[in-house]
Amino acid sequence: MANPLPNEQEICERIKKENLTIHPLIWQLIEHHINNDLYMINLIIGSTVLDSEPLSEENAKKIINHSQAIKDFLDKLWRLTKPG
Amino acid sequence: MSQAKIKLLIVDDEKDICNFVKLLFRKKKLSVYSALSGNQAVRLAKKIKPDIALLDIHLKKGMNGIEVLQKLKELMPACRCVIVTWDEAQEKIKQARALGAAGYLTKPLTANQLLKVVSRIAKNIGQGGK
Numbered sequence: 579m580a581n582p583l584p585n586e587q588e589i590c591e592r593i594k595k596e597n598l599t600i601h602p603l604i605w606q607l608i609e610h611h612i613n614n615d616l617y618m619i620n621l622i623i624g625s626t627v628l629d630s631e632p633l634s635e636e637n638a639k640k641i642i643n644h645s646q647a648i649k650d651f652l653d654k655l656w657r658l659t660k661p662g
Numbered sequence: 663m664s665q666a667k668i669k670l671l672i673v674d675d676e677k678d679i680c681n682f683v684k685l686l687f688r689k690k691k692l693s694v695y696s697a698l699s700g701n702q703a704v705r706l707a708k709k710i711k712p713d714i715a716l717l718d719i720h721l722k723k724g725m726n727g728i729e730v731l732q733k734l735k736e737l738m739p740a741c742r743c744v745i746v747t748w749d750e751a752q753e754k755i756k757q758a759r760a761l762g763a764a765g766y767l768t769k770p771l772t773a774n775q776l777l778k779v780v781s782r783i784a785k786n787i788g789q790g791g792k
Contacts, residue, residue, distance in 0.1 A: 609748045609749060610720065610748070613748040613769045613770050614676050614679065614748075614769070614770075616769075616770035617679060617769045617770035617771060618676075618678055618679060618682065619770075620770045620771060620772045620773070621679070621682050621683065621686065621771070621772070621773050621776075622682065623773075624772040624773030624774055625682075625685075625686050625689075625773040627773075628773055628774060628777070629689070640678070
């Protein structure tokens with residue numbers, strides 16, 4: 579888990595106070611892309627742990643691909659929504 | 663799990679997810695089938711008559727998961743349908759419950775969560791429960 583930003587609490591309070599929201603269409607994209615990739619990563623790692631098996635090279639590559647897909651999606655979202 | 667004859671239908675438009683979930687449950691000796699769309703799910707269900715269906719609610723083409731649920735419950739009321747969703751939109755969950763869904767799960771799920779839920783339902787079927 580990433581360490582919280584030093585001012586994360588402050589940011590969260592400001593989001594709440596100023597009622598800063600994300601457009602539902604953007605949420606739709608985030609949930610679809612990120613959740614499906616996270617779901618796959620969870621399934622791969624979870625089943626590896628459950629079976630007490632080492633992670634196969636094939637599944638490790640899948641995890642890398644799904645992680646990369648999350649990054650690609652976030653980059654795309656950034657390009658589409660960057661201020662200015 | 664020892665439900666060799668339990669038939670599980672996975673409905674998700676993500677091929678990777680279908681394949682992986684299939685593999686996960688095959689290891690548990692279930693007969694597992696998958697469909698990448700609602701229409702395909704209904705066609706397959708008519709043929710195999712699944713005991714349990716895991717339905718992704720957000721299918722991109724054709725019928726959505728709720729429509730598939732409705733159709734499956736019409737065709738085979740005994741099939742236990744579990745809705746898989748990435749949001750917790752209460753309206754959809756209520757709708758799914760009203761249509762006879764056995765439960766709902768929110769993505770991203772862990773393999774353990776999936777196994778527990780399906781195992782519990784399969785055990786219930788094995789004991790003749792509804």
